[in-house]
Amino acid sequence: MMEVESQLFDCNKCAxxxxxxxxxxxxxxxxxxxxxxxxxxxxxxxxxKQGSKSTHLIFLHKGILKFTYxxxxxxxxxxxxxxxxxxxxxxxxxxxxxxxxxLVAIEKCDICLIDERAFKNTLVKHGNYxxxxxxxxxxxFQSSIFNFISLAHQQVNGRIADILIYLSEEVxxxxxxxxxxxxxxxxxxAACSHENVITTLSKLNKEGTITLVGKKIIINDLNKLKxxxxxx
Amino acid sequence: MMEVESQLFDCNKCAxxxxxxxxxxxxxxxxxxxxxxxxxxxxxxxxxKQGSKSTHLIFLHKGILKFTYxxxxxxxxxxxxxxxxxxxxxxxxxxxxxxxxxLVAIEKCDICLIDERAFKNTLVKHGNYxxxxxxxxxxxFQSSIFNFISLAHQQVNGRIADILIYLSEEVxxxxxxxxxxxxxxxxxxAACSHENVITTLSKLNKEGTITLVGKKIIINDLNKLKxxxxxx
DNA sequence: CCTTTAATATTAAATATTTCATATTTAATT
DNA sequence: AATTAAATATGAAATATTTAATATTAAAGG
Numbered sequence: 123m124m125e126v127e128s129q130l131f132d133c134n135k136c137a138x139x140x141x142x143x144x145x146x147x148x149x150x151x152x153x154x155x156x157x158x159x160x161x162x163x164x165x166x167x168x169x170x171k172q173g174s175k176s177t178h179l180i181f182l183h184k185g186i187l188k189f190t191y192x193x194x195x196x197x198x199x200x201x202x203x204x205x206x207x208x209x210x211x212x213x214x215x216x217x218x219x220x221x222x223x224x225l226v227a228i229e230k231c232d233i234c235l236i237d238e239r240a241f242k243n244t245l246v247k248h249g250n251y252x253x254x255x256x257x258x259x260x261x262x263f264q265s266s267i268f269n270f271i272s273l274a275h276q277q278v279n280g281r282i283a284d285i286l287i288y289l290s291e292e293v294x295x296x297x298x299x300x301x302x303x304x305x306x307x308x309x310x311x312a313a314c315s316h317e318n319v320i321t322t323l324s325k326l327n328k329e330g331t332i333t334l335v336g337k338k339i340i341i342n343d344l345n346k347l348k349x350x351x352x353x354x
Numbered sequence: 355m356m357e358v359e360s361q362l363f364d365c366n367k368c369a370x371x372x373x374x375x376x377x378x379x380x381x382x383x384x385x386x387x388x389x390x391x392x393x394x395x396x397x398x399x400x401x402x403k404q405g406s407k408s409t410h411l412i413f414l415h416k417g418i419l420k421f422t423y424x425x426x427x428x429x430x431x432x433x434x435x436x437x438x439x440x441x442x443x444x445x446x447x448x449x450x451x452x453x454x455x456x457l458v459a460i461e462k463c464d465i466c467l468i469d470e471r472a473f474k475n476t477l478v479k480h481g482n483y484x485x486x487x488x489x490x491x492x493x494x495f496q497s498s499i500f501n502f503i504s505l506a507h508q509q510v511n512g513r514i515a516d517i518l519i520y521l522s523e524e525v526x527x528x529x530x531x532x533x534x535x536x537x538x539x540x541x542x543x544a545a546c547s548h549e550n551v552i553t554t555l556s557k558l559n560k561e562g563t564i565t566l567v568g569k570k571i572i573i574n575d576l577n578k579l580k581x582x583x584x585x586x
Numbered sequence: 587c588c589t590t591t592a593a594t595a596t597t598a599a600a601t602a603t604t605t606c607a608t609a610t611t612t613a614a615t616t
Numbered sequence: 617a618a619t620t621a622a623a624t625a626t627g628a629a630a631t632a633t634t635t636a637a638t639a640t641t642a643a644a645g646g
Contacts, residue, residue: 194584197507201499222496246481253478256488263495264454267433270502274545275429277602305624313506315604320625336612352426509632537594547634552595568642587646594641601634611624616617 137207145251157237163227170225178235179211185231200311202266281312283350298340369439377483389469395459402457410467411443417463432543434498513544515582530572
């Protein structure tokens, strides 16, 4: 983690400020801003640790991170993967005083730690603002719920197909993308063994449905993936 | 579904009113109440249908219902099961204009349909009220997320053990309970075949960990169930 | 009361998945 | 450049799970 002397990004151009100031005054935002800290995390660094106390909301300004959960037996599990800009708070941090998930950077992440108390004070004064945040939070939940549904009644190749589609459409927003996730991480997302991921990806690669070159993946036949997802 | 002439339950003694009137005035609640309708649903009846438009929040006054999802291939899946009194809205109905899950009664349910618009109008005026509802909604999400986690990295017997514990602790609130769910429904909750459920329950019954008598189930050895959940 | 249907139960065969063993490639470190 | 560790890859054996076939029991309808 790197604390930043000069600002990482300009608060006046930040998406969080833009949304916020539709509902609250610049002066009110300034109070929140002054209690906020910008930080940068490298790939692999833990931003929030499962089990720790939650005292801040997190605005993911730029970058990609994963929500992870690990159980007593030491198994890791990826709940969802999100790309900035996005406010992370409702799920993990808002009301539970200990975090139920960890947040770990998958790519370099520019984030902003927002003091929860100052933020809540402002929120309760602006119902419409709170309503919008509520909505955004629910949306994020839904994206992970759809992964769970896929996971619950699809077989491994269908789940992996779904993950490839999700990453393409919601995270990297491109048909081809630099694949910063290891096979092991995809396994933690798809809830299967990493061998299974490797086998499935190799097969898709050989078929030509996707192309794997080094760390890069290109989805050649999106319909085929959707078909696999449907029928498995 | 039965529309009720005389009131099913007294609005003045309703838990929803009690919570609400900590934050809003009786006169404001009265406006919401007048736009609300009491309904009774029998076991098996669909209260809200996946895909339909959502125009109301639902307060589950009394009873037990399931959140279900069915995919294109016709497979059903139970997301979670909840017992009243509980406000259902944030997840399914609040912001999406079509419902992404169905709600189906597992036991006789007394519910109250609350006009969404009237409710929202009041909410935005009372930040603290909205914040509490936000919190309750997130809590409900979390309970289903823990089921998903169990589902994601446990084997079938561990998942079934978890479901038995969940039903005992969160839904029926008793070590023994009248089991209104069929084996098929447990299978839809545990995301496995119903044969698997039957085999697992029979085994637990023979071992003495649980006792099955007709529709009744008694958990004799909670620790054993928790152990199964841990090690699978 | 009889008939039909649905739910519960059990087993064997088929399939899916994980685990294990081992090899190769890639990346990181000295 | 050599060494080590990590990631990727593959196949066989072990295990878990589903499917299918069939029987029994309980519930529902005429």
